[in-house]
Amino acid sequence: MIPARFDYVAPATLEEALAALAEHGDDAKVIAGGQSLLPILRMRLNAPEVLVDLGKITDLQGVTDDGDAVVVGAMTTYADLVHDPLLREHAAVLPDAIAEVADPQIRHRGTIGGALVHADPAGDVGAPVLALDAELVIAGQGGATRTVAATDFFEDLFTTAVGDDELLTQIRIPKHTGWGAHYEKFVRVKHQWSIVAVAATVRTEGDTIAEAAIGLTNMGSTPLRATAVEQALVGRAAADDAIREACAQAADGTNPPSDLNGDSDYRKHLAGVLTRRAVLAAAKG
Template sequence: MIPTQFDYVAPATLAEALAVLAEHGDDAKVIAGGQSLLPILRMRLNAPELLVDLGKIPDLQGVTDDGDALRIGAMTTYHDLLAEPLVAEHAGLLVQAVGEVADPQIRHRGTIGGALVHADPAGDVGAPVLTLDAEFVIAGADGAERTVPAPEFFVGLFETAVQDDELLTAIRVPKHTGWGSAYEKFVRVSHQWAIVGVAACVRAEGGTIAEAKVGLTNMGQTPLRAPAVEQALVGRSASDATLQEVCAQVGEGTDPPSDLNGAADYRMHVAGVLTRRAVLTAAGA
């Protein structure tokens, strides 16, 4: 199917892009990498009058060291994230998750900011950035920036804290240098959206789990954390016989979908299995 007719603009600066959005309001749609938006346009599920392309704004691209965190520009592609040594050293979980996104062609075009604002609960980057306690830098029409913590960024199904006249400019990811991590993704077909995914980040001391963070993909309308399991893991050895029992509780309080890929109770079971695998790998077991 062919999209409806629309106008196109590619601002050279963030200020220009925000001015265009303020002028056109609901009639404008932002395009980042386009890997989610273009199929929507082709199916005519959305018919904007204007596309605002952010690809020519250099300030929105790249990874920089920001002290105790990494600042990742919203227009940074998956490919560039995978190639960035800073991310591999200080946020290994993000590298592992991004490596599971689709195929090399899509990773060369798709952007981390585009995926996060699209907020598909089956996407592979939402749970990892939530697990890493990321913050989102959002710019408004007046040029002012505000910072939103990850738990407040994901509002609902395909909905975030970014308003129509705002743009996500960067993601600040606290450094987790020396932490072990793993991203486990369950699919039936290669390159598929996650049926269930689990992100785990573990700091171990002397073979014992000192801190644990666990995030869930496609177990609700937004990415989720599993605080009860995180707390229960602290103080346990990765070889603890009760680890499986603890991880099996990860689905409690979640609301996974039921669809052709599996019923909700099936996803609950899979999430427990994947959590144990991810925690064991992250703990170095």
């Protein structure tokens, strides 16, 4: 199928994009890289009257150093993030996860902001953003901006804190210099949507885990933090047996779906196995 007819707007600035959203209201839809939206339009699951393309807004692209944080523009493509030296040094779990997204063609078109706002619970960017304690900067009408913690950003299935007349502009990631990180993904075929995946960041002091943050993919209607595991890991030896015991709690408080790839109980089992693998790899640095 082909999409229904729509008008196309390609603003050059953030202000112009926000003005277009204000003007057209519910009739407008934002397109970033288009890797999720275009299939939806082709199947006519959504038929906006106006498409607002953010591709020309260069201020929303790139990765910068901002003291104690790395700032990622929402329109930065996956391909640009995979090998970015700042992310590799200070937030390695994010490019590690992005390297698992689909194929090179999609990684050269898809954007981190588009994926975060689309908020597919099986996507690969939500869990690492949670595990990095990132903050997301949202621009609204009249020059208003607000910052939302990653833990508050994902509200429900395909639903985030970004309002209809707002745009995600930045992802601010605290530098995790000296932390170990690992992304463990389970799929039937490489680069598919995650059946379950785990993003882990771990800081050790000697042979002991001092801090840990764990993000879970496809274990509910949104990406989730495995807080029970995080708490259980603190003070434990960075050894297989100790980590295994703590990670047995990975599925606590989750509600994973059942589908052709696996039922809910299978996903809960996977969460424990993958969390142990991710934490052990991260602890080893």
